[in-house]
Amino acid sequence: MRKLHLVWALLFFCLASAQDKKDTAAAFKFQEELNKEFADKTTSPLTDEDLKTFKALHFYPVTEQFIVTARFTKAQNEKVFEMKTSTTRLPKYIKYGELEFTLEGRVFKLNVYQNIELIKKEGYADYLFLPFSDLTCGKESYIGGRYIDMHIPQSDTEVIDFNMAYNPYCAYNHKYSCPIVPLENDLDIAILAGVKKFHD
Template structure:
């Protein structure tokens, strides 16, 4: 292959890679799927074998898999960070009736299926890395297909005023597996009417 065609091939590969990133959030869709699958396997192994797992011993013995929606790159979205006018510490209700303190930090806005969505990002009171955020949300699948108390995603700011949300990484709180655990309830800003069919489904004993 001469230099001219090699250069054209390289340019074409770069353009194709850019388009893949634009539409899927990754330069390699197969690698993206492998990474999500690996994270799901890590989650399963933690619940099954780790001493800090919320599962009781009988649950661990019975657990042979977790239930997830199919991996769908369209549920990986880029959002714009909108600072809360006045950041303040708030008390978030827990599933056991207690309260836990979080910083009401920012909103993230993004387009999904032609609709503008705005979600509240919280930050743990003792968080040392100010780029890390906590997203608790419920949606149109809650109770029927996913845990009724909502699901979580751990986020990390990856731009000066932007952040990536991958709903394929949405996971159940500990209280979905064991009611003895207390879990933050999603704030009212994060109760969505639309279904988010991505991430972890209901846990069934």
């Protein structure tokens, strides 16, 4: 029986390690694709001046610490609202649900949203928007917060990979209009993962 327990323990460890490697690999791929997007003048949000000298974005080191499993709760009876942006534009969103997770022994909660117009477009029906700010904002990361792209969870749990947190386009170019992170998504912790601020 003891040997059987050891076998199961070893199998669980191997599966967990494989999952960690898969998640970490996805974050590195995310960084690579983001750098390609920014280096291409047809897709880059950078100004012409910044594009001339662009080599790569600044990222925090990819870490498993900031890949968390959250408990997902679907929102009920929410009303559509206008989300403030960096300009006068007021896109319509609805709170889709809440994500509760533990990080460094503390419990946090983030709201996740749906853009009413975007979900009408082909390929975006299950798209969710997760904006957040944290204690790194205005220091190592962009002062206006960062975003994570997500999809509608298929269960009551969902993985949040903060290694895939990216800056809004207005962090690079003032011609863009970007949603402002709602106050309820301001985290009282330093998220040392994802994209850092562009200019020091």
